[in-house]
Amino acid sequence: MSYPIEIKNLSKYYQWREKGGTRHFTALEGIDLKIPEGEVMGFIGGNGAGKSTLLKILARITPPSGGEVKLHGTASALLEVGTGFHPELSGRENVFLNGAILGMQRREIRQRFDQIVAFAGVEPFLEVPVKRYSSGMFVRLAFSVAAHLRSPILLIDEVLAVGDVEFQQRCLERMREATREEGRTVVFVSHQLHHVRELCQRVGHLEAGRLQKLGEAHEIVDHYLEKYTQKARQVRLDQRQDRRGNGQGHFIALDLEGKKKEALPGPPRTGQPALLKAQVLTQQEGTIDLQLNLIHPSGHFLTTLNSRLTGQTFTRAAGRHAFTCEIPQLPLMPGTYHLRAHLFLDGQAADIVEHALEFTVEEGDYYHNGQYFRKNLQGLFIPQNWQSL
Amino acid sequence: MAAGSRPTIINARGTPWQQHWREITQRPELLRALLRRDFKVRYAQTRLGTLWALLQPLLTLGVLYVVFSEVLRVNTDPLPYPLFALSGIVVWNYFNYVVSQSASALIHAQNVIRKIYFPRVMLGLSKALVGSIDFIIGTALLLAWGLASGQVQGQGLLLIPLVWAATGLAGLGLGLGISALSIRYRDLQQILPFLLQLLFFLSPVAYGMDFFLRFVGKEQLALFYLNPVSGLIELWRSLLFGQGIPAWWWLSPLAGLLLLFLALAYFHRTEKKLADLI
Numbered sequence: 001m002s003y004p005i006e007i008k009n010l011s012k013y014y015q016w017r018e019k020g021g022t023r024h025f026t027a028l029e030g031i032d033l034k035i036p037e038g039e040v041m042g043f044i045g046g047n048g049a050g051k052s053t054l055l056k057i058l059a060r061i062t063p064p065s066g067g068e069v070k071l072h073g074t075a076s077a078l079l080e081v082g083t084g085f086h087p088e089l090s091g092r093e094n095v096f097l098n099g100a101i102l103g104m105q106r107r108e109i110r111q112r113f114d115q116i117v118a119f120a121g122v123e124p125f126l127e128v129p130v131k132r133y134s135s136g137m138f139v140r141l142a143f144s145v146a147a148h149l150r151s152p153i154l155l156i157d158e159v160l161a162v163g164d165v166e167f168q169q170r171c172l173e174r175m176r177e178a179t180r181e182e183g184r185t186v187v188f189v190s191h192q193l194h195h196v197r198e199l200c201q202r203v204g205h206l207e208a209g210r211l212q213k214l215g216e217a218h219e220i221v222d223h224y225l226e227k228y229t230q231k232a233r234q235v236r237l238d239q240r241q242d243r244r245g246n247g248q249g250h251f252i253a254l255d256l257e258g259k260k261k262e263a264l265p266g267p268p269r270t271g272q273p274a275l276l277k278a279q280v281l282t283q284q285e286g287t288i289d290l291q292l293n294l295i296h297p298s299g300h301f302l303t304t305l306n307s308r309l310t311g312q313t314f315t316r317a318a319g320r321h322a323f324t325c326e327i328p329q330l331p332l333m334p335g336t337y338h339l340r341a342h343l344f345l346d347g348q349a350a351d352i353v354e355h356a357l358e359f360t361v362e363e364g365d366y367y368h369n370g371q372y373f374r375k376n377l378q379g380l381f382i383p384q385n386w387q388s389l
Numbered sequence: 390m391a392a393g394s395r396p397t398i399i400n401a402r403g404t405p406w407q408q409h410w411r412e413i414t415q416r417p418e419l420l421r422a423l424l425r426r427d428f429k430v431r432y433a434q435t436r437l438g439t440l441w442a443l444l445q446p447l448l449t450l451g452v453l454y455v456v457f458s459e460v461l462r463v464n465t466d467p468l469p470y471p472l473f474a475l476s477g478i479v480v481w482n483y484f485n486y487v488v489s490q491s492a493s494a495l496i497h498a499q500n501v502i503r504k505i506y507f508p509r510v511m512l513g514l515s516k517a518l519v520g521s522i523d524f525i526i527g528t529a530l531l532l533a534w535g536l537a538s539g540q541v542q543g544q545g546l547l548l549i550p551l552v553w554a555a556t557g558l559a560g561l562g563l564g565l566g567i568s569a570l571s572i573r574y575r576d577l578q579q580i581l582p583f584l585l586q587l588l589f590f591l592s593p594v595a596y597g598m599d600f601f602l603r604f605v606g607k608e609q610l611a612l613f614y615l616n617p618v619s620g621l622i623e624l625w626r627s628l629l630f631g632q633g634i635p636a637w638w639w640l641s642p643l644a645g646l647l648l649l650f651l652a653l654a655y656f657h658r659t660e661k662k663l664a665d666l667i
Contacts, residue, residue: 014665060399060506061664069399083504086426088433093425100422101505 042200082142403661491564545628559645566652617645
């Protein structure tokens with residue numbers, strides 16, 4: 001078996017000067033790995049675990065501090081969709097420019113031009129400067145160019161998360177084709193665990209720059225989810241360090257409780273009213289949007305509690321604020337779910353916390369008739385009405 | 390790349406320059422695409438488009454004519470002042486464009502630099518080549534004018550590409566050096582316009598080298614040829630108009646080449662850490 005990617009004892013350290021001395025940061029250490037031809041290899045890990053650094057080294061954007069990588073064959077890196085697009089140039093010109101920057105020959109681009117354009121669905125606007133494109137059209141065209149690359153080694157970072165849900169599905173489909181059928185070697189890095197699970201054969205779990213575990217995709221993702229869940233249970237929401245966003249505000253507390261009329265709050269129960277309580281602290285005056293994405297135990301997105309969708313944006317001064325969101329009839333089947341919490345201030349992502357709240361839904365009577373589903377499946381009940389015609 | 394060809398090695402030493410050279414020569418597509426972009430974008434959404442390549446030197450000529458010929462009475466015999474100045478402007482504008490564009494090439498491309506690998510020298514190289522289009526148009530204008538007025542002598546014209554190459558390389562050297570230095574010292578981007586303005590007055594564009602004899606003795610004049618453009622402009626005029634070649638002119642291209650080598654060496658050293666620093 002041949003190994004297009006051989007990684008030997010790879011490390012990357014950063015150091016910078018600060019008041020009172022030099023600071024060091026270990027981004028990667030002691031990575032040893034061989035990736036066989038035709039394999040789709042995924043990397044998961046929290047922020048700062050070293051995923052992106054590894055990819056940047058493989059893509060030759062930043063040099064390692066020690067160790068060595070051998071690449072047999074041309075590698076193309078897709079670290080971001082639309083890099084190298086020029087706003088003044090037309091869609092057609094940008095396809096050629098971007099293709100060339102990504103390493104395609106002009107002849108190759110010409111051959112695949114129609115495919116690229118058709119996939120993106122921008123035929124009528126080919127001669128229009130891309131600065132006049134909608135952001136959706138832009139990312140579709142950008143992804144499409146990247147998706148038609150033919151390099152034997154492909155390095156991909158989160159680029160899947162573009163466009164609307166339908167286009168994301170097509171991207172995923174395209175990725176599967178590109179990786180499975182054409183026998184090329186792919187390194188894939190993502191926060192979206194279900195994408196990793198779907199696309200990759202093997203997965204490496206990185207933590208603090210070290211390869212913690214390496215193995216079959218499902219096994220590693222499950223193990224990671226479990227570990228992550230335990231960690232989230234132990235650390236209070238306001239103490240969590242693994243948050244993203246501009247930091248202009250953050251979540252202090254989140255809770256979901258079941259509500260019965262004139263009774264004490266208990267655990268959330270299927271079919272019963274539930275109340276979500278959120279506390280946030282903001283550093284500036286502005287509009288506040290809360291978006292809490294409900295995540296299935298497998299890591300898939302299920303639905304969202306979203307104040308922008310319901311049109312209930314709040315304008316508040318800087319300070320501590322409490323919000324509640326009432327769910328009249330909790331549609332969740334019994335099981336353990338979690339929330340990915342997003343706080344938007346003036347439309348900007350201020351705080352994003354993965355696994356911000358984990359909660360268990362108790363069994364209840366959704367249709368108020370004493371019937372229970374009892375399949376140990378987690379999903380949604382929806383109102384329904386049967387008739388015989 | 391065919392199977393069995395040599396693998397790409399990634400280690401702390403960065404990409405050796407031999408490999409960079411291979412990558413540049415093996416990927417003419419990229420240079421061509423960058424060129425196309427820089428050319429299209431240069432005159433994008435202007436009414437007059439490429440006509441500006443003709444108008445810009447003429448407008449500069451207008452200003453220089455009023456100031457130096459009419460007001461300061463600079464003597465350029467036996468050449469008429471407009472032809473004298475225009476020949477200087479064509480070389481200077483080209484040099485000026487290459488330096489200023491390639492000096493900001495890295496900073497302007499920082500998003501791409503953080504996400505995609507390719508030899509970064511190509512960013513500057515593309516700017517230099519796009520500037521050549523203006524040089525060619527300017528030279529055509531100059532030749533048409535010179536031939537019509539009977540000032541142009543034929544024999545030196547074949548050497549025009551030499552002046553073009555030497556000017557471009559000197560400009561690229563200065564530009565690439567500044568672009569790499571300004572990754573750590575952004576201040577250079579602020580100083581550059583003044584630096585270029587200073588260099589303009591130290592170059593024989595609006596007046597001949599004899600102008601400097603008002604301030605220094607004949608012996609010190611050689612120092613002015615350390616300016617990489619001076620000797621090239623002088624050589625250029627003597628090729629076009631058949632005047633004698635000035636002593637010391639060769640100091641300029643020599644200084645230019647030295648600058649280019651130093652700049653390339655520094656650029657190469659900075660290049661590997663670029664994405665971390667920018």
